[in-house]
Amino acid sequence: MYDVAIIGAGITGTFIARELSRYELDIVILEKDNDISSGATKANTGIVHAGYDAKPNTKMAYFNVKGNPMFDKVCEELDVPFKRNGSLVVGFSEEDMETIEELYERGVKNGVPKLEIIDREKIKELEPNIGKDVVGALYAPTAGIISPWELAIALAENAMDNGAELYLNNEVKNIETTDSGYRIKTSEREIEAKYVINCAGVYADEISQMVGDSSFKITPRSGQYYLLDKAAGEMINTVIFQCPRKFGKGVVVSPTAHGNIIVGPDNEVVPNKEATETTGYRLRMVRETAQKSVEGIPFNKNITNFTGVRAEPDTGDFIIEESKVAKGFINVGGIKSPGLTSSPAIAEYVTGMVKDIAGGLEDKEDFNPKRKKVIRFAELSNEEKAELIKKDPSYGRIICRCETVTEGEIIDCINRNAGATTVDGVKRRTRAGFGRCQGGFCMPRVMEILARELNKDVTDIVKDGTDSYILTGETKEIENGEE
Ligand SMILES: Cc1cc2nc3c(=O)[nH]c(=O)nc-3n(C[C@H](O)[C@H](O)[C@H](O)COP(=O)(O)OP(=O)(O)OC[C@H]3O[C@@H](n4cnc5c(N)ncnc54)[C@H](O)[C@@H]3O)c2cc1C
Numbered sequence: 146m147y148d149v150a151i152i153g154a155g156i157t158g159t160f161i162a163r164e165l166s167r168y169e170l171d172i173v174i175l176e177k178d179n180d181i182s183s184g185a186t187k188a189n190t191g192i193v194h195a196g197y198d199a200k201p202n203t204k205m206a207y208f209n210v211k212g213n214p215m216f217d218k219v220c221e222e223l224d225v226p227f228k229r230n231g232s233l234v235v236g237f238s239e240e241d242m243e244t245i246e247e248l249y250e251r252g253v254k255n256g257v258p259k260l261e262i263i264d265r266e267k268i269k270e271l272e273p274n275i276g277k278d279v280v281g282a283l284y285a286p287t288a289g290i291i292s293p294w295e296l297a298i299a300l301a302e303n304a305m306d307n308g309a310e311l312y313l314n315n316e317v318k319n320i321e322t323t324d325s326g327y328r329i330k331t332s333e334r335e336i337e338a339k340y341v342i343n344c345a346g347v348y349a350d351e352i353s354q355m356v357g358d359s360s361f362k363i364t365p366r367s368g369q370y371y372l373l374d375k376a377a378g379e380m381i382n383t384v385i386f387q388c389p390r391k392f393g394k395g396v397v398v399s400p401t402a403h404g405n406i407i408v409g410p411d412n413e414v415v416p417n418k419e420a421t422e423t424t425g426y427r428l429r430m431v432r433e434t435a436q437k438s439v440e441g442i443p444f445n446k447n448i449t450n451f452t453g454v455r456a457e458p459d460t461g462d463f464i465i466e467e468s469k470v471a472k473g474f475i476n477v478g479g480i481k482s483p484g485l486t487s488s489p490a491i492a493e494y495v496t497g498m499v500k501d502i503a504g505g506l507e508d509k510e511d512f513n514p515k516r517k518k519v520i521r522f523a524e525l526s527n528e529e530k531a532e533l534i535k536k537d538p539s540y541g542r543i544i545c546r547c548e549t550v551t552e553g554e555i556i557d558c559i560n561r562n563a564g565a566t567t568v569d570g571v572k573r574r575t576r577a578g579f580g581r582c583q584g585g586f587c588m589p590r591v592m593e594i595l596a597r598e599l600n601k602d603v604t605d606i607v608k609d610g611t612d613s614y615i616l617t618g619e620t621k622e623i624e625n626g627e628e
Contacts, residue, residue, distance in 0.1 A: 147171045147310075149499065150329055150338035152317050152352055155186040156293060156485055157477050158344035159300035160492035165499065166307035168506040173338065174301065174309060175331055177316035179611055180570045181301045181563055182294035184346040186485070187573065188370075188421070188453030190397055190407060191293050192384050194483040195232060195285035197252025197260060198394055204463040206255045208487030208494070213287055215489035223299035223516045225291065226402045232288035232384035233268065235279045235438055244388040245283045252285070259286050274380050274440045288384055292402040293485050294573045298563055303516045305562035307509065313566075314611065317345070320355040326473060327356070340473040340499060347418040347456045349464075349478030356471035361464050361478055364457045365418045368393070368410025369427050374446040374581050378404040385438045393455075394482065396434040398442065403576065408435045408442065410453065423450045448581055455481045465491060473502055520557065523549035544594070545587040547580020552594060559598045566599060568592060569609035588615070 149165055151158045154176035162174050176183070193216050199205035220227035236242045245262060252260045261284045268275050268282050305311055315331035322328075326339035345352045350363040384399040393412040401407050409431045432444055458464055458479025468474045475498055477491065484491075500506045522530065522540055533553075534541035540553035558565050558574035565571045568578065571591050578584030578591065592615065596603040607613045 146325065147173045147336060147338040148503075149173070149340045149342060150175060150327070150336060151342045151344055152329075153184070153344035153346055153349075154181045154297070154301060154311065154313075155184045155344060155346050156182070156297045156300075156488045157480050157491055158342070159297045159304065160488045161342055161344065161477070161495050162304035162309050163300040163307075164492040164496040166304040166309045167496075167509055167512045169509050170506065172304065172309040173336060174304070174311045175315045175317055175329065175336075176311070176313050177332070179313050179567060179607070180565070180573070180609075181311075182297040182573065185453055185455060185481075186297050186346075187294045188451050189293055189368075189482070189485060190370075190399060190410065191291055191401060192232070192397070192399060192486070193227070193229075193289040193291055194486045195252065195260070195288040196255050196257045196483070196486075197248045197283065197285060198389060199255065199483065201251060201254040204465060205483060205487070208463065208465075208490040209483040210256050211490035212483075212487040213289075215493075216289060216291065219489055220291065220296070222514045223296070223303055224519050225296045225299050227289060227291045228402060229287065229289040230383050230400065231271075231284065231286040232386060233272065233285075234283040234386045234388060235268070235275065236281050236388060237276075237278045237437065238280070241388045242281050245281065248283050248389075252283075257285065257287065260284070261286075271383055272381055272385065272439070275385075276437050276440055278437065290384065290400060290402050291485075295402075298574060299516050301563040302561055303514070306516070307512055311563055317352060317355070320352070322356065322471065340475070340502060342475045342477060342495060342499075344477045344480075346480070347454055349456065349476060349480075353468065353476050353478065356468060356474050358468040358470050358474070358476070360469065361476070362459045363418075363479060364459070365415050365420065366393075366412055366455045366457045366481075367415045367420055367452050368412055368455065369423050369431060369452045370407055370409030370450060371428065371431065371444065371447050372401075372449050372451070373406040373408065373443065374448050375404045376581075377406050377443045377446045380442070381406065381439055387434070387438060396431055396438075398435050398439050403579070405448075406442070408432070412455075414457075415454065418454060421452045421454060423452050449583055457481055463487070463491070465494065467498060467502065475499070517561070520554060522551045522554055544590050545575075545577035545580065545584075547582055547586075548576040548578075550575045550577040550587075555591060555594050556598060559595060566595070567607050567609055567613075568595070568615070571595065592616070
């Protein structure tokens, strides 16, 4: 029997697993898909928000402001790129400036440090390409940017290095109450655990219903994006918002942690929780809105579009509590934005809840907070590259030319705990396939390496989701004796 079963390997599930792995606990993470970070965590803006958006005295405000300063330490420990580049909420009119004043007041009430309302001249110093109609802005220097899936992968790896187990491809189908806790049936196995932590993103309401708790409902709301090539990356420095609209923070223009530019998202209710398609009319609206914030965004350098699905709770706030009808069953639901920013603080809080429910937890004396360093070949000096290749020639073979990713890096990302098993899993861990050609050249080579390292046939390698097969067989294969 496990002490704790965590359902869902997004940023909340992996953060909680890593926090709990500081203690003498048997932990298992159950994830329905074939990789970490398959839900909202892989498709969002990647902003570590300062904390002026959420209404004071909400859980969203509390965990956002508490979570923001926690990123420096955890990213240093886990070797995840993070940059505190600040954010602007830009205004175009007097009415917008009133909203900005309100956001400032709200931020101060929430405890956000160093907020400032600045005029166009100061904005121009920060952002020379700011839109011509921008008159003023709220400046929050504590906001930052991160690669959310890299953080989730690193957290899962570190939790596993410290003893946690991970079962991918295990969709939770049913949960029964037992004398000592819960029996969980997944698509592949049955496990028992004393405590369950429900971090199932848009499906958290359905998981909660499995133990008879229907206290909240999740509505999926999607947001669509452009991702521009690194060649456009130099044109802005900070995260640039417009004034918030009825739903959400509006369209953002932001650098990414890896030097691309991300533009989006919009915000619409969608008919189902897997609605990740992109649509022309919505992307056009995103493009037209963004062009007001920044002059001359080069949309001809767009390399891909994608959609993320938010878990909108009917309670209007995060749900982070032990179920009222199921003892030891903790719901972490409705974790919409600023969920990524809040995740370190949520993990700390949930760990405290487990400690209280269990009547105390024993420290793990050999807990190691550090993840083995990741070699990023492109960032090394020529001398370091030469030294590395001498030690391991696989670092001398460039597989992804757009992002300069070597075979050595790909082999390493497959063979770590919580390692890659799919083409997009390699992409999320190493950036192979993230560049301008979007894997057009390197995908076959990545597939070969995956097949070799995982001891699989190359036709069994999928792009991302479970059934996203790429190859079906040899081109000249003989079928029924005929060519
Ligand atoms: C468009 C968009 C933009 C956003 N921008 C930001 C931002 O800039 N900054 C910020 O702070 N936040 C942002 N957010 C919010 C942030 O992305 C989320 O709060 C966060 O990713 C939620 O993480 P999670 O782990 O709770 O959910 P998820 O990442 O969705 O993970 C849930 C996991 O549970 C798994 N699962 C579901 N059902 C089952 C089952 N039955 N059995 C097993 N596993 C299951 C899923 O496969 C998934 O992997 C944004 C969200 C969206 C959608």
